[in-house]
């Protein structure tokens with residue numbers, strides 16, 4: 258079992274002007290694939306380096322399975338790392354790159370051969386073991402870097418944007434392979450990325466970071482579907498936030514509230530987090546394109562009249578811009594449904610997909 262905890266961590270630079278990481282408590286569970294997600298400079302790498310022992314925190318503790326390892330040097334923590342740059346040794350073959358950590362540990366030669374073979378098979382790079390890094394593609398080098406990290410049988414794996422040097426198509430493929438490998442090995446992993454989609458498809462849980470602090474921890478569904486703060490809502494790709502006030506709690510079990518938008522005399526039902534939002538709370542209604550569609554004639558709940566402003570053809574659908582309470586939102590329709598600019602339509606805003614975020 259390998260469980261990682263951070264307690265009361267603080268790391269600042271320039272006399273505290275820059276807070277690189279400030280984390281009250283974070284637990285990464287056994288066998289979990291845990292994502293640290295946030296924009297550039299939000300403290301993801303600092304947090305990962307503190308776990309690795311490459312950065313010493315100003316304050317706080319790092320624990321593995323309850324044991325305080327804060328003072329332990331990186332090489333004694335038993336953690337495997339895969340970096341963005343992969344950092345393969347250019348003058349060593351794939352085999353020697355993978356074997357490097359084993360040689361440092363003075364493992365006998367036949368055991369080294371066996372273990373490198375094991376890692377190479379897992380990553381399907383058996384045929385590449387005699388090649389030098391310059392003789393391999395980016396994706397192949399990346400596999401060698403992962404093989405090198407797992408061959409020492411680390412207690413946990415730490416990834417820092419390991420796929421960012423790969424093109425989009427390969428990145429998608431390797432995401433699934435990495436995740437499959439992690440499951441097979443049952444190894445606790447921490448994965449740093451600034452890519453929302455990557456975090457959503459790969460991780461069991463995600464911590465969204467902003468300015469060194471964790472804004473929200475949750476499953477991909479929770480982070481995407483129930484953002485706890487405005488920052489998370491915007492970072493996870495919600496295009497429009499419309500100010501409103503909560504009139505009433507409509508259904509506690511479904512976390513459904515009625516929100517009055519500040520402009521335009523419009524009331525809408527939306528989901529929210531009832532631990533943070535109560536009657537009369539000021540909120541933003543977070544509207545994603547997938548919450549908006551044309552209303553069926555018989556629908557009445559969350560249906561409003563709007564005017565189409567402009568439209569664009571996007572190959573597999575149309576996208577129209579409409580104004581809601583003075584804010585622009587998107588309406589998507591299939592290519593067989595064409596609407597004219599200036600025409601009036603009824604749209605439905607799905608209660609289940611609309612989310613009210615505390616303001």
Ligand SMILES: Nc1ncnc2c1ncn2[C@@H]1O[C@H](COP(=O)(O)OP(=O)(O)OP(=O)(O)O)[C@@H](O)[C@H]1O
Pocket residue numbers: 270271275276277278295296297298299300301302303304451
């Ligand atoms: N060694 C350092 N000296 C000074 N400031 C630093 C140092 N390391 C990190 N910082 C600052 O701490 C903050 C967090 O940096 P960090 O690298 O952890 O962010 P990040 O989320 O990993 O960003 P990126 O995605 O760009 O790598 C940034 O403002 C950064 O400039």
